[in-house]
Amino acid sequence: MSDGGRILPVILCGGAGTRLWPASRESMPKQFTPLVDPNASTFQATARRVADAAVFGRPTVIASSEARFIVAEQLAQAGIAADILLEPARRDSAAAVAVAALHAARQGPDTVVLVLAADHVIEDAAAFTEAARRAAAGARLGQIMTLGIAPTRPATDYGYIRPGAPVPDAPGVHRVERFVEKPDAAGAERLIAEGALWNSGYFLFRADVMIAELEAYAPAILEAARGALEGSSTDLDFVRLDAEAFARAPRTSIDYAVMERTERAGVLSVAFAWSDVGTWDAVWQVLPHDARGNAIRGRVELVETTGSLVHSESEGLTTVVGLDDVVVVATPDAVLVSSKARSGQVKDLVGLLREKAHPEADSHRRMYRPWGWYQRIDIGERFQVKRIMVTPGGRLSLQKHFHRAEHWVVVKGTAEVTLNDQVILVHENEAVYLPIGSLHRLTNPGKIPLELIEVQVGSYTGEDDIIRVEDVYGR
Template sequence: MLIPLILSGGSGTRLWPISRRNLPKQFLSLAGSETLFQQTARRAIELPGAVPPVVVAADDHRFLAAEQLQEIGIVGASILLEPVARNTAPAIAVGALQALKLNAEALLLVLPADHLIGNAQNFAEAVAKARPQALAGSLVTFGIRPNRPETGFGYIRRGEALDSSTFRVDEFVEKPAEAVAQQYVDSGQYDWNSGMFLFRADRYLEELGEHAPAMLAAARAAFEQANIDLDFVRLDADSFAMAPNDSIDYAVMEKTAHAAVVPVSCGWSDIGSWDALWQAAEKDALGNHLEGDVVALDTRGSLVRSHDRHLIAVIGLDDVVVVTTPDATLVARRNASQDVKKIVDYLKSAGRTEHDLHRVVHRPWGSYDSLEAGDRFQVKRIVVKPGAALSLQMHHHRAEHWIVVKGVAEVTCDDKVFLLAENQSTYLPLGSRHRLRNPGKMPLELIEVQSGSYLGEDDIVRFDDVYGRA
């Protein structure tokens, strides 16, 4: 049984302002109509012998992961929730434990959720080539044949051939200087380290137990003491926090005597920066990748991306990145896009929220868009999915007005339950227990006007919630 293990806990800070903590790059449509997470899941599930995936996700993203799998028709996935981020080695450990629970001989295909693969057929063939050595006990990684000297990736040096497609790993090399990277490309012996793996679940746990026993013990305790929450497996927080924060490369692959590599050319990119996205994207005759409402004059080699209803005009600029969202705009030289993380770090240190939340915030019941805010007031556009409901809640510091603009709303306010149709409104006094539900078959849209001394999202007391947040 081939069980895909999709690691989706990354934050994608180098793709700010599109990627943010509450909606990171793996859950965004950056290359095609489907998100990177959906593309990864679909690519994996279509492999011969593959079953629904095991997903390791951050707790904040649990509903995003579940919903996006449903959108592409994947049911039966196991979604494990990380209470804290502990890098790839512990995440793979709990995924391997879940895989063994499903099948004692599980073959685990480890895939980061945020990678792009342009040639799915070549990737599938590489997985097939890796199977014999993985079944025999090797920990197989996939090395990407380099087409340029890249300083942003680690490298793998191939050793002796184990069969016609698989080689022993001689060395893992850290991100090199450009001159060294060129030497690696010229030698023909080095591949980019993709972070994708194929191995038996039991063999990974054996190697982890040998080289990082404390990590294995923490992961096992977190898994064995996990709670089932709706359709999710919620790992024990205290146990998982005890796991050392380490990658699979450092914890296992650089120490094991059983590392192997299958080289592959499959149009791979980790989409680790705006420059990487430009490299992977389709371009016009001047080397520009333009998205949205964009006018580019005398501009070459650039990536320009506009959000809805916002025109960007670029004149006389080469090799730049211009990305705009409703609340933030990034302008940078394309070769400096790796440094976008510094902007995110600054926003964090300054106590701002633009690194954390988009103006449009997604919730399991739908979404809200903060249209306007000022002293003691805030205006939001709220969209509720058919059949969905917000929690039964109250606020200590604000009152609310709801105006329905599309659909029908079922409103609970203290001991009253009533319906509101389009163009009708209601007032929810400060301190009242209230709930909003969409009883219809079409999305419900309303305008919410908040007023009060404090309007933060943490001023919510939940009494009942169908999503387990009360």
């Protein structure tokens, strides 16, 4: 058995999480945001959940190219090493699963793969590990397994699975009789009464079995994934899938491409608490509540308010009076107020914001980069002020601007500044001036984070007024 019989975890990180705006945006999707645990993102919690080396092998992460440095940084914070494969474009889950199966087959065709999402919440890691171990037994017999969650309510935002006949020699494993799309409330109650399970979206399979089923039911996806993997290139610690080949993959989910068509679908019923935290209502459900049923995060005060979620990332105080069953989310640059029941419509709101070209639709005020982050403090006609943090060893690109000059004031740490042909050390409470058109770079040579205030002055201060001459991060 490949890798000593251990399961190969593959974590999919491609979602945008627009229903959890304004905390989740394109620039920092929900899986990388500490929405539930203030000390860890759901991606980090997922990676830790499959860190038991007795059961799981070295994980593989499949993420977008834009998220690569966030993935690497959060894995490093969690103390977990992983292979990171970069998707050049979004093609839904079928193409990602095809890449995962082909990647795993390089270790051995009988390698058992566990595909899991980066944005789910499971508190009982031991129960999850035991479920993966039991489902792997079905996978080794040739089933493409999924974990079916025992329902706790008639949810209309989840798909369902009808279990069928038991699979011999795999205790607790049943064949899938039918997958059911998201039902209405009456349909959900009927499905639960008939013994249906929530479809968690977790899959376990032998690499050779999934490849064979893709060949039978989705050959174009398999061909594109094979070409993308064979044409991949190494970039720092990442593997970039070939963009031209990957783009040929039809955009569809693994559910539609294979699971609803294969004769090999199997399901293991599990009872641990699970949520895909897809809406603010779902976030409210998994957070602890006060005596009035409120879930609170950040600087918040409530009066005569019940059953609500109030999430504040702002330095200011967020207050709510006399409301029931609402969602209030305050970030430094945007505020959302919604009923819990209609919180799924936040995705429609984000679409409207994009139509009207509101930058807050996709970009946070704090923008993460491979070297650290920057955050806008103020902006006006002919000026912009930013706070910048550079991690130890971090280095910005060698660049110049045609429309603005910059002033850097160091408030913490020491900056190594390249200015044309000079290299200058700038210490705390010291400043440096970068004229328009000058070639410059900022590096943190120290062992603590470097923080500085940047004042831009000029006719245009947009991010696209950057001419990169050299960049160690390959941007």
